[in-house]
Amino acid sequence: MRASKGKIMEILESHAVVMTSDGHFNRIKRKDSMRIGADVIYTSSDLVEKPSSKKGWVFGLKAQVAVAMFVLLTLVMSQIAMPAAYAVVSLDINPSLQITVDESRKVVGIDPMNTEADELLEAYVIGEDKDLHAVINELIKLSNAMGYLTSENHNVILATAMVDRKNSKSSSDELMTEILDVIEKTEYTFDFTLVSTVRESSELKNAKSEGLSLGRYAMAKENFLPPGQEKKIEEPAETEPVALDAEPQIEEEEKPTIPPGQEKKVEESKNIDNEKPVPPGQAIKEQNTPSKFVITEKKAKQSNDNNGNGKGNNKGGGKGN
Amino acid sequence: MDSISAKEAKIDPVSREVFIKEHIPFVIYTVSSVTGRYISTENDMEYSIGLEALNNAIDAYDGSTSKFETFATTVIKNRVIDFLRKENRKGYQLSESDVMEAIMDESDSVDMRMEIAEFTEHLKKFGFTFDDLVDVSPKHVDSRKRAIRLGMRISENENFMTYIYKELKLPVSNIVKLFKESRRFVYLHNKYILSIAVIFDKDYSIIKEWIGDVIRGDEYESQ
Incomplete structure (x- = not known):
């Protein structure tokens, strides 16, 4: 222990500053009866380190209050403003979107899954009520206005999944039926590819890790191409066969490489489908039983060559189940 | 150089002087912890009493019970507390010279x-x-x-x-x-x-x- 003598030059909230007679400055603990200009004798045990902030404990207190408020706000917001995700609707027109909804069918998030979806969402302003039906309607209209939805391209891959199937009051099939109702009431005509799966939450995670919407992921996984892309499959595959798992980006315009064996499988399934009697306006095709997904085609009564004139063509169409 | 022990300080006046000098920071620390203030020119009486208490502690220390510093801390604290109690009882009975000294000090400060x-x-x-x-x-x-x-x-x-x-x-x-x-x-x-x-x-x-x-x-x- 060493003793020093210093003159008190400054008294702060947490400490005082003294100047020693050899011109050195020290910070010492605050004690009773300190006065500016008084000479004090202090020991090394009275020295204090530089406080973490110039504003001392006052700032520390403010920071603690701010942190507490932030944590509280985050908790409240997570309960109020960010309701828990209940179900996911994957909509692929070609903009590939994944819409997350809460239990009351309010949209809590829309994830763009490709660049077209980025462009679409850049132009889209979501309404205040965030109702799923309204959002889907608006997205379809906007897709048409932006030229994504045309007479040549009117195929929609629709997939639904419950985030927590065990604790959900409704099923993903019910949700899909609701959405089909909404879409069919629009003025446009679509050929649908409907995707459902039993392992909903795990496949959602898989799709997310692949960076694909659930619908696209299912198509890639099950080697199933939607109606508009059938021709591409029939083209002779000159490239070497590549495992599908290694190349899941079906959303790219490039033709996917299909192993010869699997290509045949798709064609066979089509032939079988063509033999089945299909009710008018409901060209429903079921693929060979996929291991994880059930992929169903649901054609419009007639593919409309005019986007604006398709209204009513698919009225009364089946729900695909 | 090895520091002098309390026992050596007890028997040899030169060693005692060196020993007390070495323990000045210890006295300052102990007195300051009792008064809750720094030792200053305004309360150097308490410092003097602390030094005197240290000197007495050297004489009284027999080395059988505890470390010297532990023993001396008790002696110094008790002595300073006694002094402060007496000062409180005495109240503010100042002589003329005390008042003059206080005025001079105040004007300097x-x-x-x-x-x-x-x-x-x-x-x-x-x-x-x-x-x-x-x-x-x-x-x-x-x-x-x-x-x-x-x-x-x-x-x-x-x-x-x-x-x-x-x-x-x-x-x-x-x-x-x-x-x-x-x-x-x-x-x-x-x-x-x-x-x-x-x-x-x-x-x-x-x-x-x-x-x-x-x-x-x-x-x-x-x-």
């Missing part, structure tokens, strides 16, 4: 406080405080002497001081050229050097007197 307050305001204009000087003042005593000498010389140059008050910084290049100082040293301690220059330029006599020991020591050495 008012001057001192005014000088420090004025100096504080100057530092604020330069954008720092005494608290900032703790971190930038030279740690080694030789460096402090060098910086104080340089500050004094700068304060004697009118052009430099005009520049400092106008630009609120040191004219580093010119100082380096004129005083043949290392640029690194001036940059490293610029706030400290600037403060010293202001102290001497504004003639803050009490502060000058306070730190004058450093320079005076140099003068003795050079003679």
